[in-house]
Amino acid sequence: MDDFSAERLSRLTGILKRRGVILPAFEIHGGAAGLYDFGPVGGRLRNRVNQTWIDHWLSLGNIVEISCPTVTPYAVLEASGHVGEFSDFLTECKACGEASRADHLVEDLHSNPDSLPKEKLEELLQSSNPPCPSCGECGWGAVEAQNLMFNTKIGTGSSGRQGFLRPETAQGMFTSFSSIYRHFRERLPFGAVQTGKGYRNEISPRQGMIRLREFNMAELEYFIDPEIEPIHDFSAWTQPVTLIADGGKESMNTIGEAVEKGIIRHPTVGYFMGWTMDFLLKVGINPDGLRFRQHESDEMAHYAQDCWDAEILGSYGWVECVGIAHRGCYDLESHEKATGQRLRAWRTFQEPKSVEIDGWTIDGAKAGPAFRALAGKVKEAIEGLDSTASFPLTLNIDGTDVEVLDEHVKRRQFTDNQTGEWFIPHVVEPAFGIDRIIWHLLDHCYEETDKGGENYSYLRLPSSVAPVDVCVLPLYEKDGMGELAATIHRDLCSKPGIVSIFDASGSIGRRYARADEIGVPWCITVDHDSLKDGTVTLRSRDDGSQTRVGISDLPF
RNA sequence: GCGGAUAUGGUGAAGUGGUUAUCACCUGAGGUUUCCAACCUCAUAUCGUGGGUUCGACUCCCGCUAUCCGCACCA
Known part of the structure; x- marks a missing residue:
């Protein structure tokens, strides 16, 4: 591994700028933080890394590529949880001016302060007046909302709907689930990839390409049946890799060993870690500067079952460049709840299940006119009774006593043959920050040598991604x-x-x-x-x- | 967002309250040269941006923008 000195970094960024690989965007207008151009050389590099990524995953055989808009309606990102998650409420200490998250300050006073609205947080803050974590003084200014998504309006004037520029590409794969499911003839497992721009209005973008406001993402959403134990072949990965497990324990294992030992909790997560490693090495990342780190339980989103980051060592230290997360059924379920649309797959039972139904239901022709608006709830209540119920019967529906007579009901007796069931697939999601990867492969491939007493530098890029x-x-x-x-x-x-x-x-x-x-x-x-x-x-x-x-x- | 530092040709640097702002590399034109940044000649900047102080500002002061380092935030 090269040493990543600050001097080498400045020489490298100098070359990248001079040769038109990566340069600050809109520089003639004074520039804009967190926005970068890929220049006449970098443009092709980005394209080839991107295409190599797509081809890499398509080679699995059951992956399809899609492309969704970056402009996204409010409702989509509300359902996905981004509206809540990407809004932080900040407040400033009156004494030292330090900004803190309001929900963190009142953590001890509420079980889930992140869920509170602005007014409630302000109230709690005023009444408890916690000390500033920076200077210890007590005294807080107004609570201000800080949304990390770019706001926009879809349509003009008063008919315009609120929207955002997407903070990730993943939601498109979830909202398109039905068409992908049909495309694959309704057979799991399958996946969809998408590459494209994502946007986050970072409070302070830093470190060149590492933290951007507009960035290139590449994500795979892989849908699986949680009841089928996945079988993957790990034999291709014989080289041990550095794994830092939940709790900080570092070990060297092959991917297969780590799955076997349970360090990696889900085989498909492990399998994609192997594929991720293959991709990174293919585009020019040095294996000595690659490791995987498992998210701590409290760091993971509540729905995630296991999450590993691929971290790459470069001039800015270890940087997370890929996240591989088992997201459970969270995303599809959220969109299903918000829309009422079925986002499920069908699972056929090995043997059909026969259920003997023996109970009651209402006679619509009689019960409808008799109960009018309450008929639906009466039906629900009647179908919940078992076969031993007898009529007339008095039910309490929403505080009203209802007399159900014999003529309002009829016996329901049949054998229900269930051949299968609908279920929400689970999702394993490898998500790549393409810009971070491009930065690191440049960093790893940049080589300074000496030629006839003069400094000489190479970019030893693999021919597959060379611009x-x-x-x-x-x-x-x-x-x-x-x-x-x-x-x-x-x-x-x-x-x-x-x-x-x-x-x-x-x-x-x-x-x-x-x-x-x-x-x-x-x-x-x-x-x-x-x-x-x-x-x-x-x-x-x-x-x-x-x-x-x-x-x-x-x-x- | 807060604190500190910085902003000079394509890149990296020097420099001064006062006539044509240095240097190296790079880039371009011409010459020379029979394969690894050779050589010769020439060319390329109203010193980030807006304002102020001054007879005169690249130089001093202020705002803005950007960059770097801490803190906070975030993946």
Whole structure:
């Protein structure tokens, strides 16, 4: 592992800015905190990392890609819990000016202060007047709501509905559950992936790409039947990885061992940890700077059964870049409750269950006119009685005594054959912060060496994510070398998925250095011999080796 | 959001209350050069932004914006 010194960090950010990889957005207007551009080189890098991620998960075979809007109606994020969760009530200490969360200050006075409205919090704060955790003084200002989601309006004027820019992509997978379920012919398990922008109006974005207000996310929602024990093959992962379990206990285990020992509580969570690791290594993360950390029980959302973060070591220390959470049935259930729509899967019983029904129900034609508005509740009450009930009978419905006569009811006797049941699938969710991953792979692939007494830097990106595949360089721009090189360049650019750069300015060594600095894996050099025999030099970034190949035999 | 520091060409830095604001690298043009940042000539900034003090401000003062470091918040 390289040492991540502050000096190296500033050299790296300098190169990334100078070469157009990552740069502060809207700089000519003074910039904007938490917003970054991927420049002419970075744009393709982001795209390739993104596509590699999608292809990686699609290769599982039962995953589908979807794409949902970033503008999201209020109701969706209210149902998901984000409206509540992303609103914090802050208050300032009158003595030292320190901002604190109002609900944290009154923690001892209420069982769930997070759920309280602003007025109630203010009241509790005034009456108890807790000391400031920073200076110890007692005296608090007004409570202010702080929402971390970007507000917007869908539609104009008074007909506009309140909405938010989504704080995560996941909700789209839940709200589209029915169509994904149908797509997979109603057979679990299956998953849906989505990549795209997410927005969080952070109070103070810091540390470059680590904490952004608009960021690239990539999430998989994998739906499973909680009653079927998942079977996964862990044999591919033979290298032990660092695991920090709930409670802080650190161990080295293979993923398979950790599942077997119960350190990882759910096999599917473990399986996706393995897939996550494969992806991170594929795009260029150094395995020595990768570890998994389990959320503490009190840190996890109440519905989560197990949650592991993939943390990557870089210039900013260990940073969480992926979260893999077993979310139970929470999300689908929340949307089901809010909408009344069925977000369930059908489970067929191995053997149909026969239930003998023997009881009573109402005779609609008679009971309807007799009980009018109360008929529905009477029916409910009658169907709750067992077969031994006898009529007439007096029921108390909502404080009203109702006389149910023999003619109002009829016997209900049949065998109910249940072949299966509807259930809410459980969800395992790997969620990736693409920007954080891109930052770390740049950090890990950036290498400073010495070449002939001079500083020399490489970006040793894997060729699968390198933003430029090849540079075409005429040794000199005369005698037709420039023209031949330009032709080769255009031919390469016309091939799907290939990006080539034509560079004829400066000495050949300088141009190799420029290519190395943005991680171009190959350079093609056109020289005098090329004009005679149609061969060129193919030069490798990683070892500097050169081979002579025919133009028609180029490996692109 | 609070406290501290900073803001000068593409990058990293120097510098001064007063005529054409330095240096290195980078980038571009031309020359030279037969494969790893060579060399020569030339070119590129109204010193973050808005205001104030002053005969005169890049330099002093204030607001704003941004960056960095703590705290708080957050994944």
